[in-house]
Amino acid sequence: MDEQIKILAFGILAEKMQTNVLFFSMPVDTDTLMKDLKKAYPSIDKLKFSIAINKKIISENTPLHREDEVALLPPFSGG
Template structure:
């Protein structure tokens, strides 16, 4: 399965936008564990995931060729 990762803010300094081939990653919780193992600094950061432009609130199945954005906390105004 291929997943495109897009990162923003200080997370972009850790993770460059990239495509990864991830066998065995089928949901957002597994993805989060995988990415935190690859980039341990993420474990101490707050961030949200967006799957195909939709912010993920709970564990969600990841389709093939998905795009996942990793975003730091933000506020609007």
């Protein structure tokens, strides 16, 4: 069976992707995941957001492993 990774989306990303949880075929790293994700959801291509793996923010391309949880975090600014 194809291995999958869990992705959580927040804010405008969840709105554009029309879900706040999705599962994606296991990519090797976060750069590959972003490329695949933007291909599957072109409406998020121009959006800026940060990435967390297992509740820790990352700032560089990072390898992904089975059972990792990826969160996509757009900045909020309203108040």
